[in-house]
Amino acid sequence: MSEMSFEQMLEESLKTIRNGEVVEGTVIDVKPDEIILNIGYKSDGIITRNEYTNEPNVDLTTVVKVGDTLEAKVVKVNDGEGQVLLSYKRLAAEKGSKRLEEAFENQEILKAKVSQVLAGGVCVIVDETRVFIPASLVSDTYEKDLTKFKDQEIEFVITEFDPKKRRIIGNRKTLLVAKKAELQKELFAKIKVGDVIEGTVKNVTDFGAFIDLGGVDGLLHISEMSWGRVENPKKVFTVGQTVRVFIKNITDTKIALSMKFEDENPWNGAAEKYAVGNVVKGKVARMTDFGAFVELAPGVDALLHVSQISHEHVEKPADVLKIGQEVEAKIVDFNEEEKKISLSIKALTAPAEDAEETAETEE
Numbered sequence: 001m002s003e004m005s006f007e008q009m010l011e012e013s014l015k016t017i018r019n020g021e022v023v024e025g026t027v028i029d030v031k032p033d034e035i036i037l038n039i040g041y042k043s044d045g046i047i048t049r050n051e052y053t054n055e056p057n058v059d060l061t062t063v064v065k066v067g068d069t070l071e072a073k074v075v076k077v078n079d080g081e082g083q084v085l086l087s088y089k090r091l092a093a094e095k096g097s098k099r100l101e102e103a104f105e106n107q108e109i110l111k112a113k114v115s116q117v118l119a120g121g122v123c124v125i126v127d128e129t130r131v132f133i134p135a136s137l138v139s140d141t142y143e144k145d146l147t148k149f150k151d152q153e154i155e156f157v158i159t160e161f162d163p164k165k166r167r168i169i170g171n172r173k174t175l176l177v178a179k180k181a182e183l184q185k186e187l188f189a190k191i192k193v194g195d196v197i198e199g200t201v202k203n204v205t206d207f208g209a210f211i212d213l214g215g216v217d218g219l220l221h222i223s224e225m226s227w228g229r230v231e232n233p234k235k236v237f238t239v240g241q242t243v244r245v246f247i248k249n250i251t252d253t254k255i256a257l258s259m260k261f262e263d264e265n266p267w268n269g270a271a272e273k274y275a276v277g278n279v280v281k282g283k284v285a286r287m288t289d290f291g292a293f294v295e296l297a298p299g300v301d302a303l304l305h306v307s308q309i310s311h312e313h314v315e316k317p318a319d320v321l322k323i324g325q326e327v328e329a330k331i332v333d334f335n336e337e338e339k340k341i342s343l344s345i346k347a348l349t350a351p352a353e354d355a356e357e358t359a360e361t362e363e
Helices: 006-013 088-106 173-190 352-362
Strands: 023-030 033-037 044-048 069-076 084-087 110-118 120-125 128-136 153-162 166-169 194-205 210-214 217-221 242-251 252-259 279-287 292-297 300-305 326-335 340-346
Touching: 033 069, 044 069, 069 088, 084 088, 088 120, 088 128, 088 153, 128 153, 153 173, 210 340, 217 242, 279 300, 300 326
Parallel strands: 044 084, 128 166, 217 252, 300 340
Antiparallel strands: 023 033, 023 069, 033 044, 069 084, 110 120, 110 153, 120 128, 153 166, 194 210, 194 242, 210 217, 242 252, 279 292, 279 326, 292 300, 326 340
8 A cells, every 4th residue: 555645644634524514613813804714624714704693794803803613504615715615604593593493482581682673573683593573563552663672672582483484573562561461460459549659651642641650551631630621731741751640540450540639629718719799800711602711710610601791782702802811700600519600790890871870970
């Protein structure tokens, strides 16, 4: 048998590799866009940036260093330049897929940063494996703008796993719903009707505001926002604002709130303040054909009937009064039980003929 040359012996001592094989190597050089590995083969292994991660524009010198040991998958034994093209991310994705399969089976809670926002949802990367979370499963409430989740770390579970179809679906909503149910249970165990509590305005609508009481929302209806009249809740409250409310009613899981505290009730002491015969001032708040409603204080309106506006005939209040106009009138009727007050302007003045007779007498 003929003796082998040094080159032949060296080549024999080096392992053979095939496409698709997993190899381990030591980093011998790192550039911003590629990693060079000694894989114990006659040629070095190269991992390009695109084969290392799905994250764009990553500087590889910031993630690995010379001397590190890496596993990678062989993509091409010869890349055309005598080097072995390797992929770190493909191997990681395979491991990640297995990891996600186990998480799916065990309903494990995962955590990852949102890497991409699409029209129909968001994407996260778990061990180089892409997980899609549809918009309907991103939150337990409707989210009009998903961009706020970009680069945010979120928790989720895998609710659908089909790697052959590249369909791996995450669900954040189910965790939020479960957490809210837990918070709701804790809150309902310690609150009761009449409790005064601080909350944060979560959403404002035309009919009221939803107040976050600590994981559970209560409704502050427009009619409970003030003893006075609130025309538009959006002009009174802003999202994020802290408010002091009290619990008016609890029905199953619904909490009705109010800001109409009894010690601030404008009808307290009304019997004395608005006794028949008292002269008061107020502003015209609204008008109908039969009369004008005058606001004497926030939450206290009195009726000025059209027949009580003047000694002269008035067809309708709008002919002589304007919204916001300040008027002075006499209380002619007070019903505390029904919270009704009647006013009269003409009761403050004498009829025209009486005034003429008085003037003639004085002459």
